[in-house]
Amino acid sequence: MASEFPRHLLDIESLRREQIEEVLGLAGRFKRERAAARAGKARAPRHQILPGRIVVTLFFEASTRTRSSFEVAAHALGAEVLSFQKDASSVTKGESLQDTVRNLEAIGADVLVVRHPAAGAPRAIARAVRASVINAGDGAHEHPTQALLDALTLREKLGTLEGKVISIVGDIAHSRVARSNVHCLSKLGSRVRVAGPSTLLPAGVEKLGCEVARTLPDALRDADAVMMLRIQQERIADARIPGTRDYARVWGLSARTLELLPPRAVVLHPGPVNRGVELSSEVMDGERSLVMDQVDSGVAVRMATLALCLGAA
Ligand code: CP
Numbered sequence: 001m002a003s004e005f006p007r008h009l010l011d012i013e014s015l016r017r018e019q020i021e022e023v024l025g026l027a028g029r030f031k032r033e034r035a036a037a038r039a040g041k042a043r044a045p046r047h048q049i050l051p052g053r054i055v056v057t058l059f060f061e062a063s064t065r066t067r068s069s070f071e072v073a074a075h076a077l078g079a080e081v082l083s084f085q086k087d088a089s090s091v092t093k094g095e096s097l098q099d100t101v102r103n104l105e106a107i108g109a110d111v112l113v114v115r116h117p118a119a120g121a122p123r124a125i126a127r128a129v130r131a132s133v134i135n136a137g138d139g140a141h142e143h144p145t146q147a148l149l150d151a152l153t154l155r156e157k158l159g160t161l162e163g164k165v166i167s168i169v170g171d172i173a174h175s176r177v178a179r180s181n182v183h184c185l186s187k188l189g190s191r192v193r194v195a196g197p198s199t200l201l202p203a204g205v206e207k208l209g210c211e212v213a214r215t216l217p218d219a220l221r222d223a224d225a226v227m228m229l230r231i232q233q234e235r236i237a238d239a240r241i242p243g244t245r246d247y248a249r250v251w252g253l254s255a256r257t258l259e260l261l262p263p264r265a266v267v268l269h270p271g272p273v274n275r276g277v278e279l280s281s282e283v284m285d286g287e288r289s290l291v292m293d294q295v296d297s298g299v300a301v302r303m304a305t306l307a308l309c310l311g312a313a
Contacts, residue, residue: 031300073302147180162189170229195219
């Protein structure tokens with residue numbers, strides 16, 4: 001069936017709720033199939049949805065989860081994967097971003113999965129090529145597949161996102177994850193609350209459609225879930241907090257501060273986690289943590305977005 005899903009996935013802000021629901025529905029099916037195969041209850045799913053298609057992962061910033069799960073997702077759909085390595089490429093000889101992507105398209109790329117430190121780089125690439133472009137994180141702008149995998153994980157755990165209170169705590173100012181999640185969870189009917197040191201909260205953040213809490217207890221009280229974020233040191237030129245020990249004491253989620261969260265509420269983190277800073281090991285590895293489930297959801301969500309962007313679902 002032909003899909004109305006956009007050819008590019010550049011942000012959550014411009015997606016309609018029904019398009020988000022389409023990703024989550026398909027991703028949920030892929031996730032259940034993968035789980036059944038892992039449990040030995042079914043053969044490993046072989047979706048030859050993208051045979052002969054070439055998916056290029058083009059990362060200008062480091063990644064463990066996003067690049068790996070896009071590559072596993074592409075293989076699972078029968079596509080070929082080309083893992084572009086910036087430091088071994090002609091970017092080091094001065095080739096421009098536009099020339100790089102045009103050459104990759106001439107080699108056969110059908111999809112460019114792009115992570116870049118500059119906000120707007122995936123959109124600029126989308127203007128330069130005919131291939132689909134998926135934003136895998138651009139500066140402090142958006143990380144749409146992270147928000148989609150968070151929504152899938154939360155919806156499976158909470159049953160629905162409608163009316164749920166989801167708190168996002170940490171470095172909101174520099175977080176593309178926070179921005180995409182505010183848009184995504186709000187569109188799905190949740191009340192989104194952000195909290196962090198005033199130096200790490202962008203002015204006018206309420207305009208994104210979220211509430212603001214000024215303390216960790218205020219962020220955790222009556223929340224159904226809390227998403228802890230690391231401080232994005234790579235995007236901060238000056239010191240915004242007195243030190244990590246002080247930050248952990250005031251804003252970190254530990255066995256002590258977890259008591260402030262309602263008993264059934266769950267804990268998320270997009271990774272990478274700075275253990276002992278925003279999240280203690282006890283909480284990270286505890287029974288209320290959904291961190292590894294988020295990573296599992298990531299493969300399914302990336303399978304769904306690849307299939308939908310290429311009109312193959
Ligand atoms: N959450 C996330 O984007 O992780 P990576 O930086 O490891 O891809």
